[in-house]
Amino acid sequence: MLKSNQRLCHNQDFMKVFKGKRHSLGGVLLYYRKNNLSTTRIGFVISKKYSLLAVRRNKQRRILQSAIQTIYPTILPGFDIVLSYTNHSKVLPYRDAVVILTELLKKTKLTRI
RNA sequence: AAAACAUGUCAGAUGACAGCUCUAUGGAGAGGAAAGUCCGGACACUGACCCCAUAAUUUUUUUGUGGGGAAAACGGUAGCGGGUAAUACCCGUCUAGAGUGAUCUACGAGGUGCGAGCAGUGACGGUUUUUUCUGCAAAGGAAAAACUGCCCUAAUACAAAUUGGGGCAAUGCCCAGUGGUAACACAGGGAGUGAAACGGCAAAAUCCUUACUGAAGUGCAAGACCGUGUCUCGCUUUUGCGAGGAGAGUCGCGAUGAUCUGCACGGUAACGUGUAGGCAAGAUAGAUUGUCAUCCCAGAAUCUGUUUACAGGUUCUUGGACAGAAUCCGGCUUAUCGGCAUGUUUUCUAA
């Protein structure tokens, strides 16, 4: 779980980010857009299309959150990012999530290195 | 000891690293169903019948506040007796059926209406028993007998139908008796019918009535406050004032409660009374977790031992039921891997 200033919290912010650029890899969709703040804020979208059970949706979101948390120091500040996972056929485990997210961030040049 | 039945209860454990929410430095942090939203309440707002008290305007009256009552309308319940804040809930009990049994399942006021079911009668049909055929078996076909409510008699020689007369039983009806708080059960007496008479159905309060009973409607996105944006309108036209109102703001909303746990008493029980102790999640793009290790449970493969089904060991990119609080409680319903405890019944063994 990220801190509250590192999270996207309001519907208007989400709508803004969806109008920005996007990239996808392995079922993970990444939207991003510049904001005028000193931190990057990240939001997660896992819809009812992924699973109708609330337990599975919560589980998948927590896995993505904890994967982001390990990568977070390498991300450049000043962006709004939204991550969503829609591949309803299987669960994305923690190790694969870390690999996919680092590759995605390298492609979009949001990392420091 | 085995099998079964009922009720209650647990919902993998420990550690390390990294992190979140509340509280404020000490801690606390998801369920039995948090689910479905099928019922019932609490709570909030809206409108509102009659009576009484009080305050203001005023003295006919109108408005506000508080308290009490009633049943019109609109609902709720429906064998009987209880429990509860309340219920389509719970407990006990009556009736019918299933089971060797513990136990389980089902139904329930009256009228009026319906009636393609049963019976009324011949056939058909149904149930039981016996024989026989097909078939591995399950089951199916054929034949016979008994029962399934009618019987006797006259007009009319016989049969059938119709009409008249007579008789018996069961259910139901009426009367009074015994047991039970009651529903009802048991055992008597009387009248009458051969028929929509009896029995059956009306499943979501509906066609009408009766008895008992509840004021109604909307739901926390209820609702209360604030009045903040490069917002809108009006006045002033610098500041400012008033109205509306986006809202990502505050409260409602996080435990002194129809509360939880233990004990005692009353009651067959649901439950009630008393007493001692506890204060146990409170998020809002939505916390209550992620990863790893060891153990535990289950599964698969394999090895060893012997009674060939058990015991022990090894391995695994194996799996860990159903499922995630959203205002809060009491029920019901649905989903669910496994385990534990208590009580009861049946069978077997031993004394």
Added chain:
RNA sequence: GCGAGUGUCGUAUAACGGUUAUUACACCACCUUGCCAAGGUAGAAAUGGCGGUUCGAUUCCGCUCACUCGCU
């Protein structure tokens, strides 16, 4: 979260508790035509699922599954 509603052939649509479940378009076969369309004749195809009430259920009731809508 709170509340309301709908499921009938491939699609749209009808039904008093009593039929072999209606109609239109689409589909298939045949006739017609030199060929196609239109037209004619015949045909196949459905009550979301599981239980209950009833002599009998698309209809009434319960549970369940899927879908739709309203309230920031």
